[in-house]
Amino acid sequence: MSARARLALGALALALGGCTMVGPDYHLPKWAVFNQPQAQAPFDAQANPKVSQAALPADWWQLYHEPLLDHLVQEALAKNTDVRLAYHNLRRAYESYQMAHHANEVEFGGKAASGRGQVSSEALGEHEQLPVMNLSSAVVGIGYQVDLFGKLKRAAEAAGAGAEASQAALDAARISVVAQVVGSYMDSCHASEELEIAEHSLNIQERQLEVAQRLLAGGRGNEIDVARAQAQTEALRAQLPPYEAKKASALYALAALLGRTPGDLPAGVAACKHAPQLAAALPTGDGAALLKRRPDIRAAERELAAATAEIGVATAALYPEISLGANFGYTGMTEHMGSAITREWALMPSISWHIPTKVDHARIRATEAGADAALARFDGVVLAALRETQTLLSHYAHNLKRSQSLRQARDAARAGAEYNRRLYREGRMPYLDSLDADRTLAEAEAALAAAQAQLSTDQVNLFLSLGGGWENARDSAGQEPRPAAKH
Template sequence: MRKTVGTPVLALVLAACATAGPDYRPPEKSAATAPEARGAFLSAQGAGFSNAELPDHWWRLYDDSRLDMLVEQALAANTDLRVADANLAAAEAVLREAEAGRTIGTAVGGGVTLARPSGTGENLPGVVGYDLGLSASYPLDLNGRIKRAIEASTADLETVVAARDYVRVGVAAATARAYAQVCAANYSLTVNRRVVALQRETLDATQRLFKGGRGTAFDVSRARAAVDASAASLPAFEAQRQNGLYLLATLLGRPPADYPKEVEDCAILPVLHAPLPAGDGAALIRRRPDIRQAERSIAADTARVGVATADLYPQISIGGSLGLGGPLKSFGSGTSFGMSLGPLLSWSFPNRPVVKARIAQADAQVQADLAHFDGTVLEALRQTETALEIYRRHAEQAAALDRARDSAGVSAGQAGKLFRFGRGDFLSLLDAQRSLAGAEASAAAARVQLVQDQIAIFLALGGGWS
């Protein structure tokens, strides 16, 4: 059998004509595909939950026009979102740069020289020469290096889009939380002021009894101490309200002094008018932007394996050039003109160990991305289950505290009647009112916490980016 030198060269050229590196496919065996990850949530049990998917604009479930307005303003003006939009514009520019690798590349060059012979002993004028050239090349991309680079940049762009969407999720949730904080502070102020008013009535009655000779100064001082103790909690709620307003201003891209005055008097807690739509694990995995971001990172780095693999083979392009050169006095003459046209080959053949090391690095990065993807899915599921469980238990606690408040109210009323008719002592009345004050405060705090728990669930579910 005769062997020719062209046989291995031909085989190399044919190998270079195949797209280098693996084609990307979504992970088939991962945490996202496990049946346990895609089913209903264990903690979303009971009448307070539904299996419906979370709507895109979940804050509208509260049917609160002021909350809707604030979230829309935040999504339009938040500074973190402006940063995310700038990152998106940069990623789009990188993609355009990668796509430009498929276009014809051109270069223009030129120069002027002065050549003067030496050693003649005379001052010669010298010869002025010139050199002008125009070259162009078109990459054939037979091994798919440019194709893989475009795939990587496209996936990088989609990663940045997902990161921007995750910022939107956080901004929507933070705005709802800040608004709920303002409403909750005013709501708590209303509840505690009602308690203070009741205790002031007792203080006034005690003072009248003391003046009429039926009470003691000790009874008056104890009644005043109860009023002062309850009133001491009011400044803290006022501070919480202002902090919430300042946070809203920041989220809306405004200075703190320019906080939204229209929500300053909100004293009604946001309330869901239907069971909380929790969906299931499959919907969560599809919806969460950070999971999509992790998956797109795998795609980008898989394409980079192809970019690195392509360096094992020659890069072939079609090139041509036109040139003029020679003494300036012969500018434009036929003898000063030159041209070339043909294939161009670039190949770092002696550096194959370096290229293979880069391929190994790219492969290792893909493996790291796969592990990160699984971790992101598992963390998203954990966050959601935890948020649902906390909300469910806090709902039970809030119901029990409501019953305790109602019982304390009945007890305080009975103690007041007994005291007024002389059948009960003043200490029993104070104890009953103290119990009522504590029960009112605890029940109010529990209701406030439920709203925050709901928003934590919506954040964990990843809603609000579309």
């Protein structure tokens, strides 16, 4: 290629390089729910002393001060199959962005061939047959698609937003797994505690049955009392399997979350009989922090950005597409390769365009509708996040009140049982009446244990709704692909 040709090609590329981008530039609309002051306000915690407006820490499960729980979470973040799946989906989205981002790079290529054959004489205007000869060719080429109206840039912008949405999906998988690990561990601990209380209630009832049988044998009782005691004993015995199944189910779920087979759990997990408790009030932050932290909100916002960029891609189809190309090489007899008579070169700028049709304009309107739908979905995700968090706060507050009442009932039953046992030891109360008081205490303890289990579930659901738990996991990922920078 001559110097003049190279200069002309470079000048044309430079002149077309200052291209424009059709379609709307993305920005979050001012009227989006996300931007409303009410959405960013503090939560209504109903004067709940167990809830604070302090910022939610990244590793919220460490608020329970349970080293084993922290170990379980870290193992799940490293080995859980849902997290691994979301991570590889992010890798795929990131590479898709890389493909779109580099779509308008200058392309270089070449080809070479060598062989023996005969060239058509008539094609060359000759009347005599040419001899068989050794033929060779070597050609290099260069091509460049001028993104005059920003079609490729908009496509890269959409792919970059898609990659960031995949990053948010990975973060969502992480916080979901963290919450499930904490919840399963809590369920196992509470099931052990409830099973222990149920076994204690059964033990009391078995003693009551034994007393009724002795009274009947001594002629001081009757068969109706024995039958009633027997029925109550079996009814309490029937309560044990559900608690055992609940614990087994929680342990199996926990093993799966850790990427382990059923029954393969770290030492000490199955031995937990008392679920860890929060050492301080549950921190929630405010609406503004929630909206910035929740991965599903970030994913919906990035999907809105991608949908907006797609409008530009569709709009650019209305305009011409320009490509620049050139090649240089040698073709001819092998023994003459490299000489002037075998040299060939060409400049090949091209332009393609079709008159816009109703299909093209319909495509633009479809992408605009897609962007409007993405905004509606984004608003819906924001409202759902606020509603979910506020509803869980309300449930937590009411269940705290219920738990407090049940605790007072348990304390009263305990005091009554101790008083009745003292009367029995002094010979002032029958043994069966003392056992009845113990059974009332056991029932109160069972009700309180169930309420405490519900409070643990409420706490985990609240932490999940607040959207924390992915920050440090992302920082420590090491090999994690980085999504595209925002355009």
